[in-house]
Amino acid sequence: MMATLSISAYLARALADRLMAERERWILWLPVGIGLGVAWYFALYTEPPAWAGAAATTLFVTASLLARHRAIAPLVCLAALSVALGFTAAQFRTARVAAPILAREIGPVPVTGRVLGVDRLEKGVRVLLTELSIPRLAADATPGMVRIRLRDAAQAASPGERIRVKAVLAPPGAPVAPGAHDFARTAFFAGIGGNGYAVGQVERVEPVPVGEWADAMAAVERFRLRMSDRINSLIGGSEGRVIDALMTGEQTGIPEHVMNDFRVSGLAHLLSISGLHVSLVAGLIFVPVRALLALIEPVALNWAIKKIAAVAAMAGTVCYMLLVGSPVPTERSVLMTGLALGAILMDRNPFSMRLIAFAATVLLLKEPESLLGASFQMSFGAVTALIAAYEVISPAWRRLRLNRGPFGRAMLQIAGIVVTSVVASLATTPFSMFHFQQIQYYGVLSNMIAVPVTSFWVMPLCLISYLAMPFGLDQPFLVLVGWGATAILETARLTAALPGASQLIEAMPALALPLVALGGCWLTLWRRRWRLLGVPIILGALLTAAFHDPPDILVDEEGKLMAVRDADGGLSLSSRIAGRFDASIWLRRDGRLEGGVWPREGKGAGGLLDCDRSGCLYRAKGRTVALARVRQALTEDCGVADVVISADPAPRACSAKLVVDLWRLRREGAHQIWLSPGAMRVATVAAERGDRPWTKPSHDKGLARQPD
Template identity: 45%
Template sequence: MRQEAAIGAGEGRGVARPLAWLAGEFLAERSRWPLWLPVLLGLGIGGYFLLPMEPPVWLGAALLPPFLGLAILAGQGSALRLLGIALVAVALGFAAAQLRTATIGTPLLEKRIGPAAVQGRVIEIEARAGDWRLTLDRPVLARLSPEQTPRRIRFTARAAPDDLRLGDIVRVRAVLRPPPGPAAPGAFDFQRHAFFEGIGGVGYAVGRVERVAGEASVRADFWIAMDELRRLVTGRIRAAVPGEAGAVAAALVTGDRAAISEETLEAMRGSGLSHLLSISGLHMTLVAGTVFFCVRFLLALTPLALSRPIKKWAALAAILAAFFYLLLSGATVPTQRSFVMTGLVFAAVLIDRVAISFRLIAWAAAIVMLIMPEALLGPSFQMSFAAVLMLIAFYEANRDRLASQRRAGPLRWIWLYALGLAITSVLATIGTTPYSAYHFNQVAVYGTAANMVAVPLTGIWVMPLGVLALLLMPLGLEGWALTPMGWGIEAIIETGRVVAAWPGAVLAVPAMPDLALAALSLGGLWLLLWRRPWRHAAVPAIILAMASPWLVERPALLVDDEGKLAAIRAGPARDAPLLFTSGVAARFTGDVWLRRETQERRRLLPRSGMGVDEGIACDRLGCIVRRDGLTLALARDAAALPEDCRIADLMVSLVPVRRRCPSARAVIDRFDLWRDGAHAVYIDLGGGPQGIRLDSVRARRGDRPWTPVRPASRRR
């Protein structure tokens, strides 16, 4: 090929040797090139979400024809053809994200409304401790036109009819507001998440939810029947297995986590076992795998094994079982992704392909990203595929050794299965740890140990018995399976409690930069998808990305978007704690700040006088902070403005500033918080004119369909 000739020509030239070596490595990995197409799709999707403003709706589609033409017209085997294919994949990802935004989005409420009359069709019911959380489709809101009305709303209610079902039309008085934006620049964007779920308003009910009527249609009747089946199965599981074990059993079988206590949830989080409580790829694989092996084993005992493709029949049964499990568990978006991945594995068996391979997972990732591009940004997608990639890399590296065990006896098979589950738990924990650190700001230090006990127990004992319980339930004999299933779950819960109680069980991780997560993900892909030695070049990038939370600059001051809460760093040191203006205001926002700062509790600013080595002085009107030669003023009352505006280099006011501040290089007031969301202030150690850097939620997100429409900030 021409590429090899070019490399040969380059050899012997000192400068060209490194480039020739890289080209040689790249060409030697030719069989792995297709694995990067989903990565390129992801780059296109990521590029779309990084834009500061919404691009023209035709842009993604317009980029496809020229790139496709380049790929087709370029010479066979040329670098231009390869470039054209790569650009097509990037443009396709960009176009898919644009299409999804245009078709799935919803109008957002512009401001708080209510209490107001609300009526709509119930499409989701979540029973929680002490209340209900309902999602209504096609709501009708008083004083809002259809064009201003969100496609869906979600609210909590203290009281609801006991016989409330999916498809019912309900009426209620509720207080609604736009979905909240990020609590800090770079924090989780619930507003974007809600937008892609079609939810444009959230809030709470005032009074009881009233059932007006049911909806009669084939589609509604189907989902009503599935919801009733789900409730029936949940009730019978909890009746057969009382206590926490029954609550967890219901979560594993039907996805209903409402009865699990906060104590158990905390223990599972602290031990790294919380993933077992949410139906994911692990559960879907275990259910489908149990059905596959059982059906295949039973068919192998019949004469059909000699003349019929019983392996394919078992794979088809596994797909049907996974689909039923999907419906029974509520068909949530993460469960849908898990079904796609599991279904592709067994579909590969039907067409005589290798069931577990990088190519198969590449197809699964591409399908998920093209259908739901926003999934790329969420922890479920990232952690699922990170775990699967680790497992396949191990399987690929040890394929010959594993193949040699195919003729092992039954007892050895059981031992190998348990060992495989233990190895699976270790690899999955390693693969998901960085994403747990990024999204949840904590890492379960002993998660590997806990998973080595809990995952094999789940795979060998708990989930197979759960499948058996569903099969016995029509006969009223589910107790035979649910009782021993409860024993296994109690062992898992106890494992979680014991491990969570170990010293230093949870490592709190400061906020990780988005760029670090991108570098870590691309570095991990580089390490796992390539085979040759050049893949190890990604290791330094991965290490640096993992260390970044402890290396990056931290804000000196944070202010929430409603002007209810502010926090000032107690000193110039990176690990100095945040001091809060209130111990109770903006509870959720404050909790997010604490978690991102790895701080256990709120510490308050001094009420009056000097504090923190005389670096902060406060009174009832506000605080003055002197840091690195700069003066920061935090005003809680308008009476503080005349004096503060004359001395401050940075003026932060929780009330509107309607006057000039001659000494201030920057001003943040209540209007800015309303327009631009939560703010963070950074101080460079050198001080000086450029010593203050401002960051805001709007600066990070830009003006997108899922951000509130606000007028531009005025200059001062």
């Protein structure tokens, strides 16, 4: 007993000594604590009381003040306070964005609304409508915004117009499987309460308002659309779509095979307007402005030209954000870049870990839900890893640069690109594995080619094209941009075609993500050797994938699509037509691109399935599962099977140990089932999501029955 106490006391003292030695790095853990509070809020099964976050924050503020003269107690209290702040911020954000969500599918029904945005798709067009009026839907049940896909791209209205179109609307989609992406949660925080498709022609109800400041954003959207039309008319093809993505933020029109090449080659980040593009814009404005001002002797001698250039770069990045549609990743990048430029104004180092911590803190308090997205995790992971790496290697790097000739410095520049690509790739790979179930093996190679082309050719010419476009002088510059886009496209295509360019993996357990984040923070935020303890934590998180236990049976939320584990360990699907989107996600989360299909009659799934026109029997792991195709088969299935699955209601007297029928699917959503001779395990979307604001549709008050 005494030995145990001595060891505990020694470990506690050693920990306290190391913490005190790293005192200047404590502040870097503030966003980590806030992130833990945000993650705690979103992990809850039910919505906490409205006062919970504020009460916890008040409690720990008081405790911090009372313990301020003690040794380690203030640190503990402040850590708890940061968690409470994150929890409170998430609560407040949820309450602030809450808006009605459609309770169920309705329509066809006339939908009247003002066009807020237009997305050009590879085939067709999609509009975002606000200020909605939907007959027979009460005002308190009408969503703030809906997104509707139009039948014909020629019908696309201009942002600011008020239109009417007959459409079928449905609530935002729930996850297609437990653990999959929650589309409804994303839509909730974007203020979108329904999605749908048009079944009639678009009718212009009211033209675009003229001369109203309130319509400024609609004017920007119209300018973006005109710019997109010009780019695609001058360049066209995949090159035009890529340039469109870089100059207007419009990715939806890029062909799927091109997007797949970018994903497999590790270049997809070039199409998402984020940190790389915004920092390039800032640099491409900052450097020339400062250089030009330096040429004017009175200005250079009497004015703070570095700070003037920083202000110009700030303005330029904000304009760029507006031109690309102000998506959330771009807003986040503009904020981070603005903080870096602000550091220049205050004569501080713009590339410091404290600046990144401050940016993360601001973003988490402003948009706590961004913590759950791959964009936030990958961008901050990459930037934090790069700054931590260069904190370590910078002294040696400066020594290497001494007394180097032009050739030696050029080689060091190339080495810098390699190091940057390797560090960024290593930092983002765990998040890519978790969110996209994919590893890109040649990402460093492709980025070494495509990133310099983007940085030194494409983006400078894009900025010149912006300036030349109002005067009609942009065509030669856009043509040159097209050459750069061709180089990027070819790099993506050739890299994706290399043997073993990428590998799909099975979905990782939920525990892997927080372990990766904790290990990464421990490795990058501390300075002393104990930081290396973060490496085994990250490796342990990645190794959890080896213990993943894939389900034996999957059922979608309507029972129209099912899948079973075949004799070879793959997935065999009930249909190639029904639920194709759900099937693609199931297969990807299983680490596959293709799966088998059940036979109409006979044996399937490597002999584990026995099908006829009324349904299939699946026998595996000592269990018999009835997968009914018609309602008439349920009576017999209930008498012979351990598990009965059907898109129809099952008889009340069904004696099967587990029944998954229409009513259960409506209550609990998509199912995953693990078979065993003993107790079977079931996971459902409803059980995982819990009872949260984004899972609750608005009530049906005032909603008359709509035609089916």
